[in-house]
Each structure stands twice: as C-alpha cells, then as structure tokens.
Amino acid sequence: MGEDRAGIGRDLAHALRTGPFSAALHLAIEDRGVRLDEIQEQLAAAGVNVSVTTLSYWRKGRSRPERPDSLKAVRLLERILTLPEDSLMVQLGPRRPRGRWLTRPPGTIEVDRLFTDGVSVARAIGGLDRWMYHELTRLSLHDLYTVGPDRQEMSLTCRQVLRANVDRVARTVGIFASDDLAAITSITALRNCRIGRTRSDPGSGLLAAEIVFDRMLARGETVVIEHEYRSRSRVPTDNYYRAFSTPVNEYVLQVQFDHDAVPARCLRFQRRALNAPDQGVWEAWIGSTHGAHLVASDVAPGIAGMRWEWE
Structure with a gap:
C-alpha cells in the first residue's frame, strides 16, 4: 500500500509539471484519498455547484472546465486537494476550439x-x-x-x-x-x-x-x-x-x-x-x-x- 501511494505521488508530481489536466486531477484525487461526492460537498459549501458527473468527466478527460464557474471550481479544487496555487489552472491553457483540434497545451513546443x-x-x-x-x-x-x-x-x-x-x-x-x-x-x-x-x-x-x-x-x-x-x-x-x-x-x-x-x-x-x-x-x-x-x-x-x- 505504501509503495502504491509513493508511486502515485511521483506520478502526480510529474503530471503537475507536464499535464494534462485530467491526469493531474485524477492523480491528485487518488493521492489525497477523497471521493467525488466529498469534493462536490466542499465545492457547494464554497458556493460553487458542480455535479459529480461533471467532476468525473473532468477526471477522465471527457470534458474540461471552461466556463467562469467551472474555472472558479478549479481554483477551489487546488485548495481542497492541497495543491500548489495555479498548478491545475496552468494545465488548461487557452479555451479549446470545438470539433477536431490540434492544440498545444502549456509546456509544449510547436x-x-x-x-x-x-x-x-x-x-x-x-x-x-x-x-x-x-x-x-x-x-x-x-x-x-x-x-x-x-x-x-x-x-x-x-x-x-x-x-x-x-x-x-x-x-x-x-x-x-x-x-x-x-x-x-x-x-x-x-x-x-x-x-x-x-x-x-x-x-x-x-x-x-x-x-x-x-x-x-x-x-x-x-x-x-x-x-x-x-x-x-x-x-x-x-x-x-x-x-x-x-x-x-x-x-x-x-x-x-x-x-x-x-x-x-x-x-x-x-x-x-x-x-x-x-x-x-x-x-x-x-x-x-x-x-x-x-x-x-x-x-x-x-x-x-x-x-x-x-x-
């Protein structure tokens, strides 16, 4: 068990440096040992309503935060998961275009x-x-x-x-x-x-x-x-x-x-x-x-x- 958590910690540190957002969020949740419904409750207590389904989609890379309320939730997630300030926000980069895309996340080169x-x-x-x-x-x-x-x-x-x-x-x-x-x-x-x-x-x-x-x-x-x-x-x-x-x-x-x-x-x-x-x-x-x-x-x-x- 201790070795698994050490491995997660190393992967999390790398994901926070290189992204993507979904991997960093998933590994942070695993490392902290919290459930999505617990995260949702803490977000709601801070005045931000995000469904468990949405949190799951962000975690799996099926969607990502883009609206102002969602970005506010990301700021709160950094606190809830005790992550460095902006460590999740920087993974999002510019707003993603719709449809097929070839975008360059932060920390990459054309x-x-x-x-x-x-x-x-x-x-x-x-x-x-x-x-x-x-x-x-x-x-x-x-x-x-x-x-x-x-x-x-x-x-x-x-x-x-x-x-x-x-x-x-x-x-x-x-x-x-x-x-x-x-x-x-x-x-x-x-x-x-x-x-x-x-x-x-x-x-x-x-x-x-x-x-x-x-x-x-x-x-x-x-x-x-x-x-x-x-x-x-x-x-x-x-x-x-x-x-x-x-x-x-x-x-x-x-x-x-x-x-x-x-x-x-x-x-x-x-x-x-x-x-x-x-x-x-x-x-x-x-x-x-x-x-x-x-x-x-x-x-x-x-x-x-x-x-x-x-x-």
Missing part, C-alpha cells in the same frame, strides 16, 4: 520549430486525421540509431512506454526525418502495434506514420510499443537527434557505428528548438563495441541528441 525549415511536420500529421497532444503521456523512449560502413544512416529502432490520459486511445504518430532529402524511408512494426496510414513529403526526407496499438487503452493504462525505420541513404551522417514537442520522463539514445566507420569523437547536446544554441554539451565516449549513448531524465520539450566528427 512541432515545426523542431524540424528543418521548409518541412511541415504539422501538415503531414494533419493528413493522418488527428494528433491529440493530451491523450498520451510518454513515460520513456529508447532509440537505437545505426550507422553503416559508408558512414550512412541505416536504421532507427524505437521503443516507447506510453500511458493513456483519457479513455479509448488506440494510436500515436511516429515521425522520421532523414538528412538525406532523397532517401527512401520505410517503417515496420516490431512489437505490440501495427502501422496504419503513412504520409511522406517528397524531397524533404520526412515520413509520418500512424502507429496503432494492439488494443484500445482506457485511461491510466500503459502500452509498450516498438517499431523500426529503415533508410536507404547514401549520404554520410554526422548526427542524430530526437525532437520532443512534449515532455518525456526518460530518454535513452544509443548510436551504434559499424566497425569500419567509427568516428574520432562523439558529443551529446540539447537545444530548446532546432535553431537555438546548444546546451549541456559534453563528450559521449565510444566503447570497444563501437557504440555511444546518452541517458536523460525529465526531458523538457526541445531536442536531445548526439553528433560526431569523422576526422
């Missing part, structure tokens, strides 16, 4: 700021019906990037652990952009998923794909998926980075070099956006098996990766 100028990732994602930032939390991501004997990129294997923040989540989106604009890239599902529709931008090296889970997720459930990109590139590569439009708890990057193409030096780096200055630059040692890696925790939106020098 995805096109993370890719090369002229490459519209948002447009490619839009061609895959929708991408709901708030539906999933990425708990961990492990990339394995391989470099071939002619210094060219060969493949990228991605393993992700995702948690649903709302009910009935069935898919996510995968994005790969090659430095070789003429490269032909393919994607293959390896575990616990299948590939749905794909979109490419000719001449940009970009591939976007639906990754459909092997089952529908309810709120709070997790899935571990693994897929692989293969690139038919003939251009030498000297870097790989992962672009994060939303935070991630843990990121691991391994770069595996062919024994005939081992660089002289390898560095890890982070940036707030593609054209922002480097931060946290230090050497990533290449081991006797010709690989280098980085491990990062609580990764903020932006870029994390490695670059190398051949001579």
Whole structure:
C-alpha cells in the first residue's frame, strides 16, 4: 500500500509539471484519498455547484472546465486537494476550439520549430486525421540509431512506454526525418502495434506514420510499443537527434557505428528548438563495441541528441 501511494505521488508530481489536466486531477484525487461526492460537498459549501458527473468527466478527460464557474471550481479544487496555487489552472491553457483540434497545451513546443525549415511536420500529421497532444503521456523512449560502413544512416529502432490520459486511445504518430532529402524511408512494426496510414513529403526526407496499438487503452493504462525505420541513404551522417514537442520522463539514445566507420569523437547536446544554441554539451565516449549513448531524465520539450566528427 505504501509503495502504491509513493508511486502515485511521483506520478502526480510529474503530471503537475507536464499535464494534462485530467491526469493531474485524477492523480491528485487518488493521492489525497477523497471521493467525488466529498469534493462536490466542499465545492457547494464554497458556493460553487458542480455535479459529480461533471467532476468525473473532468477526471477522465471527457470534458474540461471552461466556463467562469467551472474555472472558479478549479481554483477551489487546488485548495481542497492541497495543491500548489495555479498548478491545475496552468494545465488548461487557452479555451479549446470545438470539433477536431490540434492544440498545444502549456509546456509544449510547436512541432515545426523542431524540424528543418521548409518541412511541415504539422501538415503531414494533419493528413493522418488527428494528433491529440493530451491523450498520451510518454513515460520513456529508447532509440537505437545505426550507422553503416559508408558512414550512412541505416536504421532507427524505437521503443516507447506510453500511458493513456483519457479513455479509448488506440494510436500515436511516429515521425522520421532523414538528412538525406532523397532517401527512401520505410517503417515496420516490431512489437505490440501495427502501422496504419503513412504520409511522406517528397524531397524533404520526412515520413509520418500512424502507429496503432494492439488494443484500445482506457485511461491510466500503459502500452509498450516498438517499431523500426529503415533508410536507404547514401549520404554520410554526422548526427542524430530526437525532437520532443512534449515532455518525456526518460530518454535513452544509443548510436551504434559499424566497425569500419567509427568516428574520432562523439558529443551529446540539447537545444530548446532546432535553431537555438546548444546546451549541456559534453563528450559521449565510444566503447570497444563501437557504440555511444546518452541517458536523460525529465526531458523538457526541445531536442536531445548526439553528433560526431569523422576526422
């Protein structure tokens, strides 16, 4: 029991930093051990009437507070659940447009700021019906990037652990952009998923794909998926980075070099956006098996990766 509550506390702290609102509210209620009818009574005593059904919808992500009375209730919820002031309010962001939407909650970055100028990732994602930032939390991501004997990129294997923040989540989106604009890239599902529709931008090296889970997720459930990109590139590569439009708890990057193409030096780096200055630059040692890696925790939106020098 104590271990479960400790786990909830850690998840709550992360949700208060990264959102979404529904996850933060749900975990706060679980952590404090209060019932929805008890919360409703305390809200009513403060002069704000919110039904138990509405509170349940907010908690499950089926709706969110938008009207003035509802926002007043959120302020009271912060007190009732003994949360820091504004910790729930900041998760709401601007008023949500009706119908289909691709909105950017607080603490995220516009995805096109993370890719090369002229490459519209948002447009490619839009061609895959929708991408709901708030539906999933990425708990961990492990990339394995391989470099071939002619210094060219060969493949990228991605393993992700995702948690649903709302009910009935069935898919996510995968994005790969090659430095070789003429490269032909393919994607293959390896575990616990299948590939749905794909979109490419000719001449940009970009591939976007639906990754459909092997089952529908309810709120709070997790899935571990693994897929692989293969690139038919003939251009030498000297870097790989992962672009994060939303935070991630843990990121691991391994770069595996062919024994005939081992660089002289390898560095890890982070940036707030593609054209922002480097931060946290230090050497990533290449081991006797010709690989280098980085491990990062609580990764903020932006870029994390490695670059190398051949001579």
